[in-house]
Each structure stands twice: as C-alpha cells, then as structure tokens.
Amino acid sequence: MQHKGTKVAIIGLDSVPPELMFSKLLGKLPNIKHMYDKGLHGNLTTCHPPITVPAWMVMMTGKNPGKLGIYGFRHRKGHSYKDGYIVNSAHVNEETVWQALARQGRKSIILAIPPGYPPKQIENCNIVSCFITPSMEKSFTYPAELKDEVLNVANGKYIFDVTFRTENRDAIKKELFEMTEKRFDVAEYLAENKPWDFFIMHEIGFDRLHHAFWKFFDPTHPKYVKGNQYEHLDEEYYKMVDGRIGRLVNVFGEDCVTFILSDHGSKGMRGAFCVNQWLEREGYLAFKSPVADVTDIDKADVDWTKTKAWGWGGYYARIFFNVKGREPNGIIDPNNLSLEKKKLVEKIKNTILDDDGRKMNNLVFEPDELYGIAKGDKPDLMVYFGDLDWRSAGTIGHNSLYLSENDTGPDDSVHSMNGIFLMYDPHRNLRGKELKGLKIEDIAPTLLQMYGINLPDNGIDGRVIREVAGL
Ligand SMILES: [Zn+2]
Structure with a gap:
C-alpha cells in the first residue's frame, strides 16, 4: 500500500453513531451499504x-486532548473567574496529517475540518474553514483567492452552520439540507479541480x-410522539447524504x-443536571445574595471568600477549585487541594441521585491522570453526569437540580463514545469485515503509514491499524 500514488479521502460526518448508520438505516443507504459490504468497518x-x-x-x-491542551470549545483563561475564550485553529500546535504530507510535497484538500478558522497558511493545501467561521464576509480560505471559487459553486451563499437551538424546526430543516448539499457541491468541485493526494471534508x-430532531425520530426518547412530522427525518437526511457520497466517491x-x-x-438526552446548584447545596459554592432568576454563573454574584469550587455547563461539567495563590481570591490551601479533590470526587460518584431517586452513573476524571500530560487551560475535574445521559447545566436559580431541557436552548441529544469507522478500497474486497478496538487517535498514524511516512517520535498516542494499512 505504500506507493507514490497513494490517494486517500476522508468523508467526516460529525456525530454519526453506529446505531444509526450501521444498524437502523444501513439498508436504506445503497452507496454506504456497498462500501460497508466490500470494505472494513467498526466502532470508532x-x-x-x-x-x-x-x-x-x-x-x-x-494525540490526546491533554497533549493538544484542548478540552472543549470554550476555555477558561488562565485562573480567571470570568474570562474565557473559544478555541480556534491557532490553538492547535501539534502537527496534522496534511502538514506532515505537505512537508513531503504532497497536496491536500481540507474542507471544513474543525477548528479550521482562521484558515492556516499551509503550502500544498487548499483549505476552506469550518463551522466556527463567523461569516462569509471573512477570509475563510487558503489561498485567499479560493474563496471566490467556493462562493461561485455555492451560488453566492456558502453555509458554515445552521442555527439549531431554536423551536423553529422547519427553518432548521430547510437550512440543514441546503447547507449539506452545498458542502458536497464544494467537495465535488475541489476534488475535481484541485490537485490532491489527500482529501478530507467535514x-x-x-x-x-x-440535536434538533432526536426526540422526533427515536421511539425510545421520553418525548417521542408517534406519527410526528419529523419521524423519518433521520432517514431522509441520511439518504440525501448517501446519494452525495455515491457521487463524491465516483x-x-x-x-x-x-x-x-x-x-x-449521539444518544438521546435525559435532561440537564444543575451542577452549580448542587455545589451550592453541598456547601462548595456561595453567593453574596440569594439568586432569584435563572442566571449564568459568570454573571452571578459569587462570594469567592466562601467558595471552594464551581462548575461550567456543557456536555460535561468542568469543575474548578478556588485555590489560594492560584485563583484571585482563592481559599483552599494548595497543600489540601488533592484531599479536597478526593472528597468531592467521592461525593459526585457516590451521592448524586437522578430524578427517579436512582444513583447516577457519574464518571469523574482528573486531566493529568487521564492524559499523562495535560497542557493549557485545563479544569481541575471533568464530570460526566449519568455517563453523559445528562448534560451539565451551569446556570443557577432553577427550582430543581434536574431540568428536562438544556439550559441553553432546545436540544434532544448528547454525545456518546462510539463514532463510526468505514474504509473502502475499490481494488480490495474486504467482505465487510468488522474491526474491533479502533480509536480516533489511530487514524493519523494509519494514514501516515499508508503514505509511507515514518511515524515521528513525538508522542503520537494512536497505533497503526494494520488491516487498513495493508500490512
Ligand atoms: Zn462532533
């Protein structure tokens, strides 16, 4: 498999679970089914x-998130109480596959891989930035002239993302299909018109x-209503993409x-758990005056002289301790930090019940232990409530610890640990073999191996998937 003409393409589909693509809908997706039957697949x-x-x-x-120093979209700035930032392409300092290929003079197309804004200037690459791009008016391609070609293909309106946490589902649906069709139009255009050894799109x-429609198409979701108008929207959308994938692979x-x-x-969301209200109840977090209305923790009047820990919302909770000499008004003696952490971890794991009074399966990680190295602006603890069945709500002022909805807008699904892996080589019949134990960090070293590039000795966590690299 290692030869000069190696050509590899990745079609990246955000958030697709094996339960939908490889089970429920596979029989309705002729192009993907063909690739599945002739190729290799597995949970990733x-x-x-x-x-x-x-x-x-x-x-x-x-490389793992600790080595990247990236723990989600939003990060706390240093040890500030209020300042944060959104991760963009400039925060990624480790070498990507296309950078390694570029060093060898190989050419790549990178369409919408996050975080891809602002687009990096990498020789031998044609780059279009991702869904975090603020607007079409910005410079969103490398080289800069590529922007006009993209806009031309997209009839003057290229769509980076849709507004999805709103109740206007018809509008989301319309924009969703339009966005994806245009992305594949641009993908086809780039694959046809630009030179490449490596192509990747997202x-x-x-x-x-x-996020917007899970409760409508998943009969096991608590809010599912039989016969609703979006009951088959998953099938409709997946089928549309299947058609586009067939064309693109051609x-x-x-x-x-x-x-x-x-x-x-992805999986259905059970609800949101109010992490800061729980921390207040347990005596970790204090406010200068009672909180009457629903308020963001960043805007609340926290009494830092009486606060030991607070948290952030999101898919998971990030918990920060208020440490003397580290935070501006820290109260925990640094010598007691590990004991305080241990006590809180025990409490989170063993005492939190769900809204039915059953113990929640909460997972708690410490970044340094989890990753070996944890660079950048890391939280002290990472918490998955109910193994992520529950989101973490960072807002306060609710009547209950449990919310049936997300606190930042309508949302029916959360993320799960298994994505999909499918490989298809028209020259090899691999008979739909299933591979086990695949991890996302295995993809980069496997690709480098396919291009005959020796793995750099710089802390890559993944391993080469031997069946894929043809070893
Ligand atoms: Zn995703």
Whole structure:
C-alpha cells in the first residue's frame, strides 16, 4: 500500500453513531451499504471528552486532548473567574496529517475540518474553514483567492452552520439540507479541480440534525410522539447524504481509498443536571445574595471568600477549585487541594441521585491522570453526569437540580463514545469485515503509514491499524 500514488479521502460526518448508520438505516443507504459490504468497518471510540473540538484534531494529529491542551470549545483563561475564550485553529500546535504530507510535497484538500478558522497558511493545501467561521464576509480560505471559487459553486451563499437551538424546526430543516448539499457541491468541485493526494471534508449537519430532531425520530426518547412530522427525518437526511457520497466517491476515482468517519456518536438526552446548584447545596459554592432568576454563573454574584469550587455547563461539567495563590481570591490551601479533590470526587460518584431517586452513573476524571500530560487551560475535574445521559447545566436559580431541557436552548441529544469507522478500497474486497478496538487517535498514524511516512517520535498516542494499512 505504500506507493507514490497513494490517494486517500476522508468523508467526516460529525456525530454519526453506529446505531444509526450501521444498524437502523444501513439498508436504506445503497452507496454506504456497498462500501460497508466490500470494505472494513467498526466502532470508532472517541476521546475524552467526546466533543467535536477537540475530537477531529485528536483524529488528525494522533494525540490526546491533554497533549493538544484542548478540552472543549470554550476555555477558561488562565485562573480567571470570568474570562474565557473559544478555541480556534491557532490553538492547535501539534502537527496534522496534511502538514506532515505537505512537508513531503504532497497536496491536500481540507474542507471544513474543525477548528479550521482562521484558515492556516499551509503550502500544498487548499483549505476552506469550518463551522466556527463567523461569516462569509471573512477570509475563510487558503489561498485567499479560493474563496471566490467556493462562493461561485455555492451560488453566492456558502453555509458554515445552521442555527439549531431554536423551536423553529422547519427553518432548521430547510437550512440543514441546503447547507449539506452545498458542502458536497464544494467537495465535488475541489476534488475535481484541485490537485490532491489527500482529501478530507467535514459535515456538521448530522450533529445539528441529532440535536434538533432526536426526540422526533427515536421511539425510545421520553418525548417521542408517534406519527410526528419529523419521524423519518433521520432517514431522509441520511439518504440525501448517501446519494452525495455515491457521487463524491465516483469523483475520487478507482484509485482512491475512502474512509467515512465520525468524531463521536449521539444518544438521546435525559435532561440537564444543575451542577452549580448542587455545589451550592453541598456547601462548595456561595453567593453574596440569594439568586432569584435563572442566571449564568459568570454573571452571578459569587462570594469567592466562601467558595471552594464551581462548575461550567456543557456536555460535561468542568469543575474548578478556588485555590489560594492560584485563583484571585482563592481559599483552599494548595497543600489540601488533592484531599479536597478526593472528597468531592467521592461525593459526585457516590451521592448524586437522578430524578427517579436512582444513583447516577457519574464518571469523574482528573486531566493529568487521564492524559499523562495535560497542557493549557485545563479544569481541575471533568464530570460526566449519568455517563453523559445528562448534560451539565451551569446556570443557577432553577427550582430543581434536574431540568428536562438544556439550559441553553432546545436540544434532544448528547454525545456518546462510539463514532463510526468505514474504509473502502475499490481494488480490495474486504467482505465487510468488522474491526474491533479502533480509536480516533489511530487514524493519523494509519494514514501516515499508508503514505509511507515514518511515524515521528513525538508522542503520537494512536497505533497503526494494520488491516487498513495493508500490512
Ligand atoms: Zn462532533
């Protein structure tokens, strides 16, 4: 498999779980079924946390989030109480597959891989930035002139992302299909018109479909209503993409190995757990005055002289301790920090019940232990409530610890640990063999091996998938 003409393409489908693509809907997706039957497939275990940013970068560098120093979209700035920032492409310092290829003069197309804004200037690459791009008016391609071509293909309106946490489901649906069709139009255009050895694209639409419509198409979701108008929207959308994948793989040609990959899976959301209200109840968090209305923790009047720990919302809870000499008004003696952590971990694991009074299966991680190295602005603890069945709500002022809805807008699904892996080589009949134990960090080293590039000795966590690399 290692030869000069190696051509590999990755179609990245955000948030697609094996339960939908390889089970429920496979029989309705003729192109994917064909690739599945002739290729290799498996569950692709994602990183902790199972979030788009950092997951795609873990996949494309082979390094865990601790080494990347990326623990989600939003990060706390140093040890500030209020300041934060959103991760962008400039925060990724480890080498991606296309950078390694570029060093050898190989050419790549990178369409919408997150975090891809602002687009990096990498020789031998044609780059279009991702769903975090603020607007079409910005410079969103490398080289800069490529922007006009993209806009031309998209009839003047290229769509980076849809507004999905709103109640106007018809509007989301319309924009979702339009966005994805245009992404594949641009993908076909780039694959046909630009030189490449490596092609990779990302489609965010699946993630938006799942968040906005999961309760409508999953009969096991507590809010599912039989016969609702979006009952088959998963099938409709997956089928549309299947058609586009068939066309795109034709453009790739017979000499290209194609992968279809997702960064994590999805599952129905049970509700949100109010982490800061719980911390207040347990005596860890104090306010200067009672909180009457629902308020963001960043805007609340926290009494830092009486606060030991507070948390952030999101798919998982990030918990920070208020440490003397580290935080501006820290109260925990640094010598007692590990004991305080241990006590809180025990409490989270053993005492939190769900809204039915049953023990929640909470998972708690300490970044340094989890990753070996944890660079950048890491939380003290990472908490998955009910193994992520429950989101973490960071807001306070609710009547209950349990919310049936997300506190940042309508949302029916959460992320799960298994994404999908599918590999198809038109020249090899691999008979639909299932591979076990695949991890997202294995993709980068496997790709480098396919191109005959020696793995750099720089801390790659993944391993080469031997069946894929043809070893
Ligand atoms: Zn994702």
